[in-house]
Amino acid sequence: MKELYEGDAYGKNNPTWHEEDAPWKASHVAQMIRRNNIPTERICEIGCGTGEILLNLERTFPDARLSGYEISPDAFRRAAAKSTQRTKFHLSNLLGEHDLEFDVILAIDVIEHVEDYISFIKQLRRFGTFKIFHIPLDLSAQSILRAWPIADLRRNVGHIHYFFKQSALATLEDCGYTIVDHCYTASRLELPNQAFTSRLMRLPRRLMFAFNADLAVRLLGGYSLLVVAK
Known part of the structure; x- marks a missing residue:
């Protein structure tokens, strides 16, 4: 599946690279950071796409230094053109880097795309104390009954792993x-x-x-899970 991102296939299927979603995602990340008093001097995002989440966070946290790592040349070119003094982008797999440490690592809608997601999650631990994961909860009663929504996610946006709340946390x-x-x-x-x-x-x-948040998500879907872990 790595070829999907290193080539141009993903960009052809998703020409905006979901930039329109970035302010919404960044807002939720910022709320979670503040709620848990997470340091923000050094923020890193793995799989940063075109960089819009980090650029939104730059405006929210004026003392932060932000680093984005992306393996797609297409997304990186778009991100690099928007680099600022405080936000830098790298065409590199963060997991292959050494001697780097951050206050918080962001993995926003990433693990569902990674073939060996268990190894990916384990390797992230060494780069800093706090991690923030945003994980789509693709598995619900209605998505399984209808079937095609999950098939579309696999074909169009490259989701190859599917979670519900308990499986994501576990x-x-x-x-x-x-x-x-x-x-x-x-x-x-x-x-x-x-x-x-x-x-x-x-x-x-x-x-x-x-009425019942957990029941609603399990039955009807339509939600993701934002997690702070260390």
């Missing part, structure tokens, strides 16, 4: 992490440019989530 714990904090993010309700079926499901998802 994966991190099995890799040696301690869960510090976690919360749901309403990706299908709040992100722009949603499909008609997602817009149609907004009200049922909101109503059921208000």
Whole structure:
């Protein structure tokens, strides 16, 4: 699957590289950082895409130095053109680097794309104390019954692993992490440019989530999980 990102196939299927989602994601990351008093002097994102999440965080945390690592030449070219004095981008796999340490590592919508995601998560541990993972919860009763949503995620955006809340948290714990904090993010309700079926499901998802959040996510889907771990 690495060829999908190192070549031009992913960019052809996703020409914006999901830049339109970055302010929303960065806002949730910033809230989680503040809620847990995580240091922000050195922030790093692995799989940073075109860099928009980091650039949004730069504006939020004026004392931060930010580093983005990306293996796609296409995404890196777009990110590098937006480098600033405080935000730098690298066409490199962070896991191959040495003698680097950060206050917090971001892996935002990344692990579902990585073939050996267990090894990937374990290797991230040495780069800093805190990690923030954003993990799509693709497995729900409705997504399994309908089948095609998961097939579309695999074909169009390269998801090759699928999680629900308990499996995502257990994966991190099995890799040696301690869960510090976690919360749901309403990706299908709040992100722009949603499909008609997602817009149609907004009200049922909101109503059921208000009644029982875990049950709503397991049955209807439409959410991701934001996790702070160390």
